[in-house]
Amino acid sequence: MILSILEYPDPRLRKVAAPVTSFGPDLVRxxxxxxxxxxxxxxxxxxxxxxxxxxxxIVIDISEARDGLLVLVNPEILExxxxxxxxxxxxxxxxxxxxxxxxxxxxxxxxxxxxxxxxIAADGLLxxxxxxxxxxxxGKVFVDHLSSLKRARLAAxxxxxxxxxx
Ligand code: NI
Numbered sequence: 001m002i003l004s005i006l007e008y009p010d011p012r013l014r015k016v017a018a019p020v021t022s023f024g025p026d027l028v029r030x031x032x033x034x035x036x037x038x039x040x041x042x043x044x045x046x047x048x049x050x051x052x053x054x055x056x057x058i059v060i061d062i063s064e065a066r067d068g069l070l071v072l073v074n075p076e077i078l079e080x081x082x083x084x085x086x087x088x089x090x091x092x093x094x095x096x097x098x099x100x101x102x103x104x105x106x107x108x109x110x111x112x113x114x115x116x117x118x119x120i121a122a123d124g125l126l127x128x129x130x131x132x133x134x135x136x137x138x139g140k141v142f143v144d145h146l147s148s149l150k151r152a153r154l155a156a157x158x159x160x161x162x163x164x165x166x
Contacts, residue, residue: 003033038059045061072111076108107120108120
């Protein structure tokens, strides 16, 4: 099932997600629906927060063939090092892209949808994507990293778009 994606500045994007404590069919269904939603958007990552489910669940697929689904339940960053700047976009901020500086390399521990735990080392686009999605779980959107001037410009742009849509 394709889920509807909240759009910035929806206040529900500010909610902090709770850890997943029960692994079962409901979680498997959520992960399945989130993956379907991400692929159909299309996007390379989606956090549960963006579909108004406030649990620590992320799906990512940065593969070109769109066959490399990564499911991160209860992700925790164990190590982060270096700095890298990358242009980011977000399914919750359609049509807007800007540069954000994040850690260049991270090591993450997460569970899959069945509860199995593992560690992942990430750099490049995957490192950016994991950090971007983990921000969502904390109620943070990538535009929060931008200067207040840029955020004011974005707000004006969104207002204009809403007027046109309305
Ligand atoms: Ni996003």
